Amino acid sequence: MTFQPTSTALVAVSTALPAMFVAELDKAAGLAREEKAPSTRRAYASDFLTFQAWSAERGLGALPATAEAVAAFLASECDRGMSASTIGRRVAAIRYAHKLGGHPTPTDDERVKATVRGIRRKIGTAPKRKAPCTAERVIPMALGVGDGLKGLRDRALILLGFAGAFRRSELVALNVEDIEETEAGMRITIRRSKTDQEGAGQTIAIVRGSIACPVAALKAWLQAAGITEGRLFRSVRKGGKAAGAGLSAQAVANVVKTQAQAVGLEPAQYAAHSLRAGFCTSAASKGASLFKLMDVTRHKSVDTLRGYVRDADLFANHAGAGLL
Secondary structure, eight states, rough: OOOOOOOHHHOOOOOTHHHHHHOOOOOOOOHHHSSSSSHHHHHHHHHHHHHHHHHTTTTSSSSSSHHHHHHHHHHHHHHHHHHHHHHHHHHHHHHHHHHTOOOOOOOSHHHHHHHHHHHHHHHHHOOOOOOOOOOOHHHHHHHOOOOOHHHHHHHHHHHHHTTOOOOOHHHHHGGGGGGEEEEEEEEEEOOBTOOOOOOOOEEEEEEESSSHHHHHHEEEEEEEETSSSSSSEEEEOTTSSSEHHHHHHHHHHHHHHHHHHHHHHGGOOOTTTHHHHHHEEEETTOOOHHHHHHHHOOOSSSHHHHHHHHHHSSSOOOOOTOOO
């Protein structure tokens, strides 16, 4: 199952339509495919395939589906131990598939909505957060990488990922053309991100470090790898040369987990997002204001960022201090 809008999904195409109009309609369908980020389309496709397989086992139709079938599927997913966020994404995928196909959306039915509310109440909605790679963890992780080209890459990846509070998708999408070294550090342009799907672009500053400098680490990697254009971060071949293709987002998570384990941390508790979370927590603990934090993290909501600040200042000026 792929979420690819077609001309027939946009309008009922008649054989009497002029060829020029059909061609233009196909172009419109191509633009409609860009409505969702590729990662979102992949996730929705996977979710709908899960629903499709569940429906096939029971002799039910998945597209269009009935509200009763969707509610029963969601209850089944709850029994399988799926999280509330995963189940919510399943609902979104089913809704999206029906809208693309021009079918009534069963997820709008009150029986489905009530099932979702019941699931959220039963299993809770608190996300399973990965541990933050705070500065005191990032420094030994970065300095402890192995020798050779791969070690240079992993050091630069960890330090830049932390210093720029990057999402993993943003980090692997960076090109040499996106960076500009300055006396104070480095300016990096992020062409597109989770909160900038239309590609307006955002520029952030990376400051130099005195113990583990992200600017120096990135320059060392690029020089050793001979990279002068294209993707910043790439896989390293067995022969010790950088490949032409860029790293995958999953590769960033693997590097973080590997280095977390290398310094004695539990790798299952860490992922690519730990770098971003670690920057937020570390900066907040040093007294950085929310607005200066947002300059780097590019959060659209203060409420989202406030959680990191609260974690960092949980015991600072505590209301119960001195009471007992």
